[in-house]
Amino acid sequence: MLRKMGSFRSYVGLEEYEMKSPKTNSEGIQPDFLSGELVISEALNVLKFTSLSKKKGISGSLFVTNARVIFVSNEKRREIEDAVPLLSINMLWYFETSKTTPGAKKHRRVVKLGPSSVNNPSIIPSGSTRVHEILIACSNFKSFRYSFKFSPLDNGLRICNSIIHHSFPLQIDRLFYFDYSKAASENWRHPINSFISVPSFLEKGDWLKELNIIRSNSGYRISSANEGFQLCGSLPEWIIVPADLIDVKLISLAEKLKGTRPPHWSWADSKGGGILRMSKLNSENDCSAESVFFEVCRKAHPKKQQPIIIDLDVELPTKEIRQSFTKLFELCCPESSLQYEEMDSRFYSLLEHTKWMLLISKSLHIANYAGRLITENQDFIILQEHESRDTACLSSSLIQVLVDARFRTVSGFFQLIQKEWIAFGHPFHSTYMHTSPVLLLFLDCIQQLMKQNLVDFEFNDKLLATLWESSFDASRGTFIFDTPQQRKLMDHWKDHTSWGVILSDRDANNDNDESIMPVHSPKTSSAPLLPGSLANPLYKLKSLLYPPTLSSSGTYPLSTVLRCSSTLCDLNFWANLYLSRTFNIPSSIMGLDPGDIISSPVSTEQTNTPSSTSPEGSTETQFLYPQNSSKSEYYAIGRDPTRELKVVELLLAALSSSTRYRRHSPGVSLSQTNRTGLRDKDSKVSTGGFSYPSGPGASPTGPNQPYVQQQLDGKRKPFIYQQ
Amino acid sequence: MMHGGGSGSSSSGAIPKRGGNGSSESLSSDSKSSFSKDSQGQSSTSSTSNEPHISRYQSSAVFSSDRPANGEEVPVIPGEKLQRMSRDVTYLCPFGGPIKGNLYLTNYKLYFASKDRQNTFEVPLGVVNRVEKVGGVSSRGENSYGIEIFCKDVRSLKFAHNPENHSRREFFEDLQQLAFPISKKLLPFAFSYSEQFPEYGWSVYEPIQELKRLGIPNESWKITRLNDKYDLCDSYPSVWAIPAAAEEELIRSVASFRSRSRLPVISWLHPFSQASITRASQPMVGVAARRNKDDERYLQMILDANAQAHKLYVMDARPNANALANKTKGGGYESEDVYQNIELVFLDIHNIHVMRSSLGKLKDICYPTIDDSKWLSNVEETRWLEHIKCIISGAVRIVDKVENNKTSVLVHCSDGWDRTSQLTSLSMLLLDPYYRTLKGFEVLIEKEWLSFGHKFQNRIGHGDDRHSDADRSPVFLQWVDSVYQITLQFPYAFEFNEYFLITILDHLYSCRFGTFLYNTERERWTNDLKKKTVSLWSSINSRKELYLNPFYCEETGANRVLLPKENDLVSFLVILRLH
Known part of the structure; x- marks a missing residue:
C-alpha cells in the first residue's frame, strides 16, 4: 500500500545522506496504542537519527501520549519503532531558534526531568521559538534523537512542551497506571508467566510463612500494632518484632522514631543472626527508649549477644547516591558525538569522578561486613537510617543475598525486592520520581556479585536490567507506589505485577526463537518459567561443583x-x-558504521583452513561484532546466555552418562573437607573476577574439573548455531 | 576483631575503615593477586589470609605441585635439584603479615614452605628481575635483615633471615648465580629440564606447511630458501615467501635498503582475494631521502601479486613524529611521492620505552597496595589501556583494508620486530579463524614472534642481571593483553581460554622451556634448542583440556572476521586481572 515517493535530496545539515522526501500527512500511521493510552500531541515527518554522528536517519511520526513517547517510521506504519515510557525520561535537550529573527543562532537547552528536578521543571516559552531537534535521554541509559527539520513549524515545540508537562504528574493518581488498569482490566488475559506468585508481604500470612521458612520460631512474633496503618502508612499492617517487645512499648518507641516507623524485622536464621531495620530518633537527646529496645534485642538473642548497629546515614548517605547517579547519567548519555569522543580518552577519571563505583564498593563492604558478622558470629544486625526507607532497603537486601541462597533464585530475588523495597515503603514516586538511584545501586551490586560468583545466581544481569526498566514502567503497579497504604487504597489490580512482565522478556521473544526456550527452575513445576535469555547458564553447574550439603542441622x-x-x-x-545507547557509535578509526560494511561474496573453493568443516560453506565473509547493535537487544558484549545454557546442558548430559564422573556422584560424596576446600578455592577464583566464558568450567578449579573439560571437548562439535 | 559493641550508642558507625585490621584487609587483598585465580585449582593449601598472594606462584608449577610435599622435601620437576635450604626464614607477606618457614633454592625455583607446610609457594628463578639485600647484621627491629626479590611479573618478595646463622650471604650468592645464569656464562634451567611429554611441541610450526595452508606457493608467491644459512638477514627465519617475480639480486638489493636487512616478506595471504599482509623494517631513507629503485619495484611486485587492488597500504606503526625523527638516524618511511601507488598510514603506537614505563606505572599502582579511592584515574594515568587500544585499532585498520578493500598491506615500524609483530599477529588473529584455535595460536606465536626475530632474550632479559637494561620491554605481554581483550569481546570465537594465555606468560619468564629463549631463529638453531630443551607446546598440548574454552564453537568463528570495538574502553577494566 505504500505509495512510491519522489526523491528529494537535502544537503542542509544532513551530510550527504540521501533521504526520502518529507511526507505531508500521517494517514495510515496508526500504531497499536495501549489500553487507556491517549495521544497528547503528535509531529509529522520527524527524522530519527540512528547514530550520534547524525548521518543516518529514519523518517516517521512522533507521538506523545499519556504513557509514552512513540516513534513510528513511515516504512512500517503499524510497528512502533521506539516506545519511551514518559516516566523514564531523565533529560531532554532541545535546540531552538527564534521564529521572529530568521537565521538566528541555534540555542541548545537542557531540561532535567524526573528525579533531578522534582517539582520544578523549566517550561519552554512558547510561541516565539521553533524547536529543531530534541534529544531524549532515558533512565535506562538510552537516548533518542529526533529532528523536526521537515515537520510543520510548531510540531517540535508542541512535542517538547507535552513531554515536559506530562512526564511527571505530581499526584500519584494521575499516573498512567490508573488509566491503563481501568481500561485494560476488562479485556485482560493472563500472560504466560502470570502465575508467578510473589507474596506481597502486605498480608499476615506472608509473614507467617517467612517466619516458618527460616525456622526462627523463637524470639520473634507478628505484631499487629500497625493494623489499619495507625502508626504509619509506609509499613505493612503486620510486621515482625522481637517477641519480648509488647505492642504498647513498640508504639511508644515508634512515636519517637522518624516517620513513626516502628523497628521492623526483615530476616533471621535459626542461630540468632538476623537483620532488623529501624529509623532514627526524632531527637537525639532522648535515647532511652532506643536503648531499651536494644536491650530487648540482646535478650532475644539465643546467646544474649549485643546487637550490632550500623548507621547507614553515615556509611552510605542517600544524598551521595543521588548526586553520583546524576553524574553517572551525564557521563553515560552524552549529548553529542563530539562529547563522546572527548570523554572517551578520559573515561576512567570521569567515571571515578562520578563516585558510582565507590558507592558500589561501600555498599558491598557494608554487606560483606554484616554478612560475616551474621554467619561467623551469629550477630544480630540493626540497620539504622533516617527513615529506613532508602539505603536500608539496599543494605538489608544485599546482606540477605549474601547469606541466604534462597534469594539468589529468581522467585527468591523477586520476593526479596517485594519485601525489602515495596512492602517496607521505598518512596518510588514522591522522592525518586520513578527513577530510584538506590535501586539501581542495589542492582549494580548484585551484578558485581554475579561477576564474582559465576555459578551462584539462577538469573543473569539482563534480568536485573529488565527489572530496572520495569521500575519506571507505568503499566504495572509494582513499582508505582510509595507506601503499602497507598497500594492498599488505590491499587485495584493487585495481581497485575511487574514480575510476570520481567520474565516474559519481550525483546527476546520477538526476534529470537532460541531464547524462548524456558528453563524450569529446579524446584517444582509451579516455579516460574525463566526464559533462557535471562538465565545464568552456569547456575546448573552449581550442584555439580558443590554437591548439596548433607547436614540441614542448622x-x-x-x-x-x-x-x-x-x-x-x-x-x-x-x-x-x-x-546501552541506541545509537551506533561511529567507529572513529574506520569511519564506518557497522551496518555500512558490505559483505563481500567470495568463492567457496580454496578452503584449506579448518573452516572448511563448517557445514553451510563459506559463501560470504561474515563480520562478527562484539555486540548486537539492534536496539531491542540487551547490550551484552558478545554474550549469549541462551547459547551458553545449551552448552552447559549438553555438558551436564554428557557428565551424567560419564563413568568417570560417577565416582564422585552424590552416593560417594566428597568428604566435608574436600568440599569446603573446593568451595574456598572457588571463592578465590571468583574474587579474581574471572571472565565469564572461561569461568569455572574452564579453569582447573577442582579435582573433577578435567573431566568436565574432556567431556565438553568431545561434545563441542555437534552444536550448530545459525547466526 | 568482630566486635559486638554498639549497644545504646546508636550513632556509632559500626564499620571499621577498610584496610584497618587483619581480616578485612585480607578480603581486599584478593584483588591484588587476582592473577592467582587460575592456578588455585592445583594448590593444596587452604584458606589462610595470605593465600591469594602465595598461590600465584604455583601457576608456573602446574604439573609438579600435585605431588605431596611431606616433611622437608621440595617437590621437584625432572632435572631440578635442590641447591640450598635456609631455615628460619620469614616471608614478609604484604597482605597477610610475616610467615615463618624454610626457604629452598633449586636450580629452577625458589620454594618457600611455612613451618606447618600449610603455606607453600614457588617462584621460578627466571621470574627474578633483581635481588637486593635489606639491612645489615646490626639492623634493629624484627625482620629487618634479609633479602628482597623483585620479579618481572609485578610483585616483589621480602624474606627476613635470622641474623645469627649467617645464612643470608650464601643464600644471596647462590641465588645470584642461579637466577642470572646468562650473566654468569651459564645455561638457563631449560637445558637441564628433562620432563618427557607425549606431545612433541617443536613440530607444532612447520614453515612450509603453514605457507601451504595459506596457498603458497602459487602463481604470485614463491617460497625461498635464500636465508638458509641466515646470512641474508640474521634475524629472519630460514624460509620465507616473496613475490614470485622477485629474483635473488633484487632481494639482496632490497635487503640492503631495509634496516637490519629485514625486507618485506609475507605474513598472511587472504585465501580468496589474494590480499596480503607483509612485514618489514623501515627503509633506510635518511635525511638525504635516499631512494632504492629495487625497493620501489619490490613493493610494486607485492601490490601486483594482488590483482584486485591498485594500491598498497603501508602501515607504519609509529607515530608520525617518531618516524620523522628516525630519518636523522638513517631510517624513515616510504614517501608517497617516490613510491608509486602506495598510501602511507601512521598508526601512532609508541616505542618500547614508552610501553616499559607505562607498565612500570601500572605495577606501581597495583602492587603491593592499591589506592582504592583513586584506582580508576590511576589506571587511566598509566595509559596502558590507551596503548592497547592503539594496537587493537591498528590491527582493525589492517583488517579493514585487507578484508573490505581487498588491498594488500605492508606493516613496519623501525626494526620490524616489536610493533610490527604485534600488529601482524593481531590482525591475522582477527582475520583467520585458524589462529584462534589452540594449535593455530601456537603457530602464530612461533611464526610471527619467534621466527621473525622478536628479541625475547633482550626484551625479557632471561637470566640476565642487568635489570635496568633499556632493551627490556613488555611488548609480548602487551600483545597477549590485546588478545585477551578480544577474547572478552568474542567469548565463543577462541578455542583456548584465559588460562592458556596466562600459562604462556608464566613460561615466558620461567626459563623452564626453551621456547622463548634467545632472540632469533638463528640463535636457537645454533644452540640446538630443539634437541636440548623442551618446548612449551609439548607441555601444553599434552594437557590440552586445561586450556580449552568450553564455549568455543567453530561455527561462529569459522571463516569469519572479527571486528572488535576498539572504543570499548570499559572492557579494559578487566585488564589488570592479568597481572
Whole structure:
C-alpha cells in the first residue's frame, strides 16, 4: 500500500545522506496504542537519527501520549519503532531558534526531568521559538534523537512542551497506571508467566510463612500494632518484632522514631543472626527508649549477644547516591558525538569522578561486613537510617543475598525486592520520581556479585536490567507506589505485577526463537518459567561443583554464604546497561558504521583452513561484532546466555552418562573437607573476577574439573548455531 | 576483631575503615593477586589470609605441585635439584603479615614452605628481575635483615633471615648465580629440564606447511630458501615467501635498503582475494631521502601479486613524529611521492620505552597496595589501556583494508620486530579463524614472534642481571593483553581460554622451556634448542583440556572476521586481572 515517493535530496545539515522526501500527512500511521493510552500531541515527518554522528536517519511520526513517547517510521506504519515510557525520561535537550529573527543562532537547552528536578521543571516559552531537534535521554541509559527539520513549524515545540508537562504528574493518581488498569482490566488475559506468585508481604500470612521458612520460631512474633496503618502508612499492617517487645512499648518507641516507623524485622536464621531495620530518633537527646529496645534485642538473642548497629546515614548517605547517579547519567548519555569522543580518552577519571563505583564498593563492604558478622558470629544486625526507607532497603537486601541462597533464585530475588523495597515503603514516586538511584545501586551490586560468583545466581544481569526498566514502567503497579497504604487504597489490580512482565522478556521473544526456550527452575513445576535469555547458564553447574550439603542441622554450610570483594579494582563497570545507547557509535578509526560494511561474496573453493568443516560453506565473509547493535537487544558484549545454557546442558548430559564422573556422584560424596576446600578455592577464583566464558568450567578449579573439560571437548562439535 | 559493641550508642558507625585490621584487609587483598585465580585449582593449601598472594606462584608449577610435599622435601620437576635450604626464614607477606618457614633454592625455583607446610609457594628463578639485600647484621627491629626479590611479573618478595646463622650471604650468592645464569656464562634451567611429554611441541610450526595452508606457493608467491644459512638477514627465519617475480639480486638489493636487512616478506595471504599482509623494517631513507629503485619495484611486485587492488597500504606503526625523527638516524618511511601507488598510514603506537614505563606505572599502582579511592584515574594515568587500544585499532585498520578493500598491506615500524609483530599477529588473529584455535595460536606465536626475530632474550632479559637494561620491554605481554581483550569481546570465537594465555606468560619468564629463549631463529638453531630443551607446546598440548574454552564453537568463528570495538574502553577494566 505504500505509495512510491519522489526523491528529494537535502544537503542542509544532513551530510550527504540521501533521504526520502518529507511526507505531508500521517494517514495510515496508526500504531497499536495501549489500553487507556491517549495521544497528547503528535509531529509529522520527524527524522530519527540512528547514530550520534547524525548521518543516518529514519523518517516517521512522533507521538506523545499519556504513557509514552512513540516513534513510528513511515516504512512500517503499524510497528512502533521506539516506545519511551514518559516516566523514564531523565533529560531532554532541545535546540531552538527564534521564529521572529530568521537565521538566528541555534540555542541548545537542557531540561532535567524526573528525579533531578522534582517539582520544578523549566517550561519552554512558547510561541516565539521553533524547536529543531530534541534529544531524549532515558533512565535506562538510552537516548533518542529526533529532528523536526521537515515537520510543520510548531510540531517540535508542541512535542517538547507535552513531554515536559506530562512526564511527571505530581499526584500519584494521575499516573498512567490508573488509566491503563481501568481500561485494560476488562479485556485482560493472563500472560504466560502470570502465575508467578510473589507474596506481597502486605498480608499476615506472608509473614507467617517467612517466619516458618527460616525456622526462627523463637524470639520473634507478628505484631499487629500497625493494623489499619495507625502508626504509619509506609509499613505493612503486620510486621515482625522481637517477641519480648509488647505492642504498647513498640508504639511508644515508634512515636519517637522518624516517620513513626516502628523497628521492623526483615530476616533471621535459626542461630540468632538476623537483620532488623529501624529509623532514627526524632531527637537525639532522648535515647532511652532506643536503648531499651536494644536491650530487648540482646535478650532475644539465643546467646544474649549485643546487637550490632550500623548507621547507614553515615556509611552510605542517600544524598551521595543521588548526586553520583546524576553524574553517572551525564557521563553515560552524552549529548553529542563530539562529547563522546572527548570523554572517551578520559573515561576512567570521569567515571571515578562520578563516585558510582565507590558507592558500589561501600555498599558491598557494608554487606560483606554484616554478612560475616551474621554467619561467623551469629550477630544480630540493626540497620539504622533516617527513615529506613532508602539505603536500608539496599543494605538489608544485599546482606540477605549474601547469606541466604534462597534469594539468589529468581522467585527468591523477586520476593526479596517485594519485601525489602515495596512492602517496607521505598518512596518510588514522591522522592525518586520513578527513577530510584538506590535501586539501581542495589542492582549494580548484585551484578558485581554475579561477576564474582559465576555459578551462584539462577538469573543473569539482563534480568536485573529488565527489572530496572520495569521500575519506571507505568503499566504495572509494582513499582508505582510509595507506601503499602497507598497500594492498599488505590491499587485495584493487585495481581497485575511487574514480575510476570520481567520474565516474559519481550525483546527476546520477538526476534529470537532460541531464547524462548524456558528453563524450569529446579524446584517444582509451579516455579516460574525463566526464559533462557535471562538465565545464568552456569547456575546448573552449581550442584555439580558443590554437591548439596548433607547436614540441614542448622549449621551454616559454607557453600551458602557468598563471598565478594568490595575493592574498587575488582568491580566491574556495568557497561551492558550504562552504555546501552541506541545509537551506533561511529567507529572513529574506520569511519564506518557497522551496518555500512558490505559483505563481500567470495568463492567457496580454496578452503584449506579448518573452516572448511563448517557445514553451510563459506559463501560470504561474515563480520562478527562484539555486540548486537539492534536496539531491542540487551547490550551484552558478545554474550549469549541462551547459547551458553545449551552448552552447559549438553555438558551436564554428557557428565551424567560419564563413568568417570560417577565416582564422585552424590552416593560417594566428597568428604566435608574436600568440599569446603573446593568451595574456598572457588571463592578465590571468583574474587579474581574471572571472565565469564572461561569461568569455572574452564579453569582447573577442582579435582573433577578435567573431566568436565574432556567431556565438553568431545561434545563441542555437534552444536550448530545459525547466526 | 568482630566486635559486638554498639549497644545504646546508636550513632556509632559500626564499620571499621577498610584496610584497618587483619581480616578485612585480607578480603581486599584478593584483588591484588587476582592473577592467582587460575592456578588455585592445583594448590593444596587452604584458606589462610595470605593465600591469594602465595598461590600465584604455583601457576608456573602446574604439573609438579600435585605431588605431596611431606616433611622437608621440595617437590621437584625432572632435572631440578635442590641447591640450598635456609631455615628460619620469614616471608614478609604484604597482605597477610610475616610467615615463618624454610626457604629452598633449586636450580629452577625458589620454594618457600611455612613451618606447618600449610603455606607453600614457588617462584621460578627466571621470574627474578633483581635481588637486593635489606639491612645489615646490626639492623634493629624484627625482620629487618634479609633479602628482597623483585620479579618481572609485578610483585616483589621480602624474606627476613635470622641474623645469627649467617645464612643470608650464601643464600644471596647462590641465588645470584642461579637466577642470572646468562650473566654468569651459564645455561638457563631449560637445558637441564628433562620432563618427557607425549606431545612433541617443536613440530607444532612447520614453515612450509603453514605457507601451504595459506596457498603458497602459487602463481604470485614463491617460497625461498635464500636465508638458509641466515646470512641474508640474521634475524629472519630460514624460509620465507616473496613475490614470485622477485629474483635473488633484487632481494639482496632490497635487503640492503631495509634496516637490519629485514625486507618485506609475507605474513598472511587472504585465501580468496589474494590480499596480503607483509612485514618489514623501515627503509633506510635518511635525511638525504635516499631512494632504492629495487625497493620501489619490490613493493610494486607485492601490490601486483594482488590483482584486485591498485594500491598498497603501508602501515607504519609509529607515530608520525617518531618516524620523522628516525630519518636523522638513517631510517624513515616510504614517501608517497617516490613510491608509486602506495598510501602511507601512521598508526601512532609508541616505542618500547614508552610501553616499559607505562607498565612500570601500572605495577606501581597495583602492587603491593592499591589506592582504592583513586584506582580508576590511576589506571587511566598509566595509559596502558590507551596503548592497547592503539594496537587493537591498528590491527582493525589492517583488517579493514585487507578484508573490505581487498588491498594488500605492508606493516613496519623501525626494526620490524616489536610493533610490527604485534600488529601482524593481531590482525591475522582477527582475520583467520585458524589462529584462534589452540594449535593455530601456537603457530602464530612461533611464526610471527619467534621466527621473525622478536628479541625475547633482550626484551625479557632471561637470566640476565642487568635489570635496568633499556632493551627490556613488555611488548609480548602487551600483545597477549590485546588478545585477551578480544577474547572478552568474542567469548565463543577462541578455542583456548584465559588460562592458556596466562600459562604462556608464566613460561615466558620461567626459563623452564626453551621456547622463548634467545632472540632469533638463528640463535636457537645454533644452540640446538630443539634437541636440548623442551618446548612449551609439548607441555601444553599434552594437557590440552586445561586450556580449552568450553564455549568455543567453530561455527561462529569459522571463516569469519572479527571486528572488535576498539572504543570499548570499559572492557579494559578487566585488564589488570592479568597481572
